[in-house]
Every structure is written in structure tokens, then in C-alpha cells.
Amino acid sequence: MRRFLPWVFCAACAGALRGAETPAFAELSFAGLSPELQLAARRVIVATGARFDRAFGTDVGRRPISVRFAPLAKVASEGEDVAGATGRCRVRNGRAEILVAADAPEALGAILAHEATHAFVAEAFGEIRDPYLGEGLAQEFAAQAWPPLRNELRHLWLKGGPGAAASPYIAGFHWIEEHAGEARFGEFVRTSGAAVSRNLEELERRWREFLKKKE
Ligand SMILES: [Zn+2]
Numbered sequence: 001m002r003r004f005l006p007w008v009f010c011a012a013c014a015g016a017l018r019g020a021e022t023p024a025f026a027e028l029s030f031a032g033l034s035p036e037l038q039l040a041a042r043r044v045i046v047a048t049g050a051r052f053d054r055a056f057g058t059d060v061g062r063r064p065i066s067v068r069f070a071p072l073a074k075v076a077s078e079g080e081d082v083a084g085a086t087g088r089c090r091v092r093n094g095r096a097e098i099l100v101a102a103d104a105p106e107a108l109g110a111i112l113a114h115e116a117t118h119a120f121v122a123e124a125f126g127e128i129r130d131p132y133l134g135e136g137l138a139q140e141f142a143a144q145a146w147p148p149l150r151n152e153l154r155h156l157w158l159k160g161g162p163g164a165a166a167s168p169y170i171a172g173f174h175w176i177e178e179h180a181g182e183a184r185f186g187e188f189v190r191t192s193g194a195a196v197s198r199n200l201e202e203l204e205r206r207w208r209e210f211l212k213k214k215e
Contacts, residue, residue: 027065028042029064029067048113061120064096085111087111091118098119118138134168
């Protein structure tokens with residue numbers, strides 16, 4: 001986790017896939033990967049989509065996602081860093097373009113799940129502008145895909161310091177872990193839209209105000 005700060009992201013895989021071939025995934029294309037790694041990457045993204053659907057009652061994977069692998073140095077300048085991997089996700093005209101780089105296969109799983117979460121959020125809810133919510137969610141699905149990330153993020157949070165408290169990747173993840181199981185959490189995420197929190201306290205305040213509103 002040394003490499004996490006000041007950015008931190010991630011994800012990877014595990015758990016039940018929705019079947020070997022998931023008909024829900026309209027188009028998932030890869031470039032720059034060996035056939036073996038492509039298969040592993042597909043599994044991570046499909047599993048992340050299935051977890052996302054279970055969490056929010058959605059049906060993601062209907063829009064095209066293209067994944068391109070590039071040298072680390074090329075992606076690093078414009079991407080987010082998760083567990084030693086780097087990536088970014090851009091959504092344009094309903095198509096998600098994920099660019100990733102990693103020097104270890106397990107880190108690749110983490111960054112793929114993280115970036116795929118951004119694509120699924122855009123597909124299901126439109127944009128979520130709040131960095132603590134958006135990155136926290138992406139980290140949560142990354143940690144579900146690659147469990148060691150959860151321990152690393154918890155450790156960073158407990159260790160504290162200004163970097164952890166201000167990081168959407170660490171503090172946001174902590175907030176998601178605390179609240180994801182609560183009633184109306186999904187509704188809060190779904191309706192978050194253009195709201196932005198500048199720090200974790202603002203996100204918590206937004207959440208409490210939301211809970212006061214009628215369902
Ligand atoms: Zn992210």
C-alpha cells in the first residue's frame with residue numbers, strides 16, 4: 001500500500017459469476033492483452049457487474065466497454081493509481097473506454113474492477129460527481145474483487161494522517177464500508193448526481209440530511 005498515496009484505487013475478482021457467458025454484457029472488447037489475461041480481465045469485469053447489480057438492483061453491462069492495456073508510463077500521467085496499478089475510465093456517447101496499466105496480474109484485477117465500477121455507475125445512475133462517494137464505491141468493488149486491498153485500505157485509514165483523511169480513495173472507502181449495509185444507501189447513491197462533498201464530513205452531513213427526507 002506504500003504506493004497508494006496520494007491516490008488510491010483498485011479492485012479485482014472472486015465470487016459467483018452470473019454464468020460463464022453473461023448475455024447481459026452487450027459488448028466487451030480488449031486490446032493489448034494476451035488471450036489468457038483477456039479471459040481473466042473479462043471475468044473480473046463481469047463479476048464486478050454482477051456484484052454491482054446485486055448491490056443496487058440494477059442491470060448493468062448493456063453498454064459497450066472497451067479495455068485497452070498500455071505501458072505503465074503512458075497511463076500514469078492521466079490515470080488513477082490503485083495498488084500499484086494505474087487506470088482511467090472515460091464515458092463518451094454511452095461507451096466506456098478503460099485504459100489500464102499494471103506490472104502484476106493481481107493489481108490488474110484491482111484496477112479493472114475499480115474502473116469498471118465507474119463505467120457501471122455512469123450506465124446505471126449517470127454521473128456521480130462526489131469524489132468520496134464515487135471513488136469510495138469503486139474501491140469497495142475493487143476490494144471485493146481483490147480482498148487484500150480491503151486490508152490495505154483499512155490499515156491506511158487506521159494509520160490516519162492528513163493524506164488518508166483527505167483521500168477519496170481511503171476516506172471514501174471507509175465511509176462506504178460503514179454505510180453500505182444501511183437502509184436507503186442505494187437510493188442515496190442513485191440520487192447523488194451532481195452533489196459534491198469537499199471532505200468526508202460533508203459527505204456524512206449530506207447522508208444525514210438525505211435520511212431526514214421522506215422516502
Ligand atoms: Zn476511480
